[in-house]
Amino acid sequence: MSSHEIPEADEQLPEKRETAEGAVEVSEDPFADPGMPPHEHRKQDIDERAARRSERTVALLFTSSMLATIAFIAAYVAIPVDKYIYVFPIGHISALNFTLGLTLGVALFGIGAGAVHWARTLMSDVEIADERHPIEASPEVKAKVMADFRAGAAESGFGRRKLARNTLFGALALVPLSGLVLLGGLGPMPGTKLRHTKWAKGKLLMNQNTMQPLRPEDIVVGSLTFAMPEGMEEDQHDFQTEIAKAALMLVRLQPEDIKDKHELDWSHDGIVAFSKICTHVGCPINLYEQQTHHVLCPCHQSTFDLADGGRVIFGPAGHALPQLHITVNDEGYLEAMGDFPEPVGPAFWERG
Ligand code: FES
Structure with a gap:
């Protein structure tokens, strides 16, 4: 058969797949559902000390975000606009802009990295297959969704991992302050x-x-x-x-x-x-x-x-x-x- 010809249904080769034990299974149905691979537990799922270590890492990232936001505000207040510093390999740049960019970057990175680390190491990673169903969910399905949602919320550790949760709230509460502080940079009203x-x-x-x-x-x-x-001369300051x-x-x-x-x-x-x-x-x-x-x-x-x-x-x-x-x-x-x-x-x- 040339590569452009579509095979007849009865010419389809039976699907081969390997089981978890290494045996080769031959399915007569080429479109058979291969099913879920066996779930592998993470270290944090079976070792509470590893889970606590991960939680501390998450808290550290959120705390670094909070500190960076505070540093952002302090830099905005303390560093004069006309101060320049040498930064390799860029050259001379505004110390204020450099510090604001750096601290805001760390603040946002801390929240993002903390959230990703939390999701990857502490939240449940059990694979769930959701079978296709009619678009309108039945009352039983809706009840199941709510039950799954509550179970997911419980598994995420939002209630149990208080240190991670509270530091996340702190970081999220502080980071918008950076935007408020920047409003001051719009300068005075033009007045008359x-x-x-x-x-x-x-x-x-x-x-x-x-x-x-x-x-x-x-x-x-x-x-x-x-x-x-x-x-009017081009070299006039205004x-x-x-x-x-x-x-x-x-x-x-x-x-x-x-x-x-x-x-x-x-x-x-x-x-x-x-x-x-x-x-x-x-x-x-x-x-x-x-x-x-x-x-x-x-x-x-x-x-x-x-x-x-x-x-x-x-x-x-x-x-x-x-x-x-x-x-x-x-x-x-x-x-x-x-x-x-x-x-x-x-x-x-x-x-x-
Ligand atoms: S600036 Fe908006 S139309 Fe001219």
Whole structure:
């Protein structure tokens, strides 16, 4: 017979299997249930001293988890954020991050390893065959399941192995504290810091790529131009924070396309300037559709109409993009008439 041909039923070879005693049994039924292999007792099943040793190992692992959680909290409080240490082969890294990662890792490992060791050495490992049965269990089966569950609970030693059980409760109770402590790392509330940006009356609009002041003729129809206030240098310590708030996008529209009268007053010759920070959760907006004057936030697809006051026309953003009032100075450069009239970015609750 070739390897592609399926054998006829009567061509099936009878199944051979070895018994526990080593004799070879030949079954006439090739699909006969081979049955369970003989159960082998573990050392802990027959030696109470070995079982107690295993319980102490489990307790040691859970206790190491508790100690690691306490060390995590102590490290969070005691180690300064600007302290660096040398760790081979990584190099210089933050001592705080290294210690937090290490202690949290040990805390989680202690719980996991303790649970696995408990299951492998102390909980019952007797094999149980569950015969197939109709999907809806009969009352007798349900009663049996409950009886098996209670027997399993008793065999797991949860009631009897008090040391392992109590240390497990302790480790599980302590480990969430690590997450609570990390909430402190979110830093202080922004308070009123979102209310003000570096834009002010008379500040020139600088091209964010060339760092040159922008003239109206630099803003071409059909594309977005990104700008930032004059006087911002990349080596300033707060540059990243301030550019994240002051980021501006400019677009040239036909003045007659601008639907909002207020927007028209704040524009110059069809050039409108809006905050580039999405009012949903603060992603930078960078997709522009010339025909519709819509800009799209790539994060969650909020869409804003730049010809209608930056109004939200789609997506989860809660309010329109703030507009910057611009004009042209005597030298022909675009400049701001003041700061944004409202906080930029997401509508967090503390903005008031
Ligand atoms: S951040 Fe822009 S849509 Fe979510």
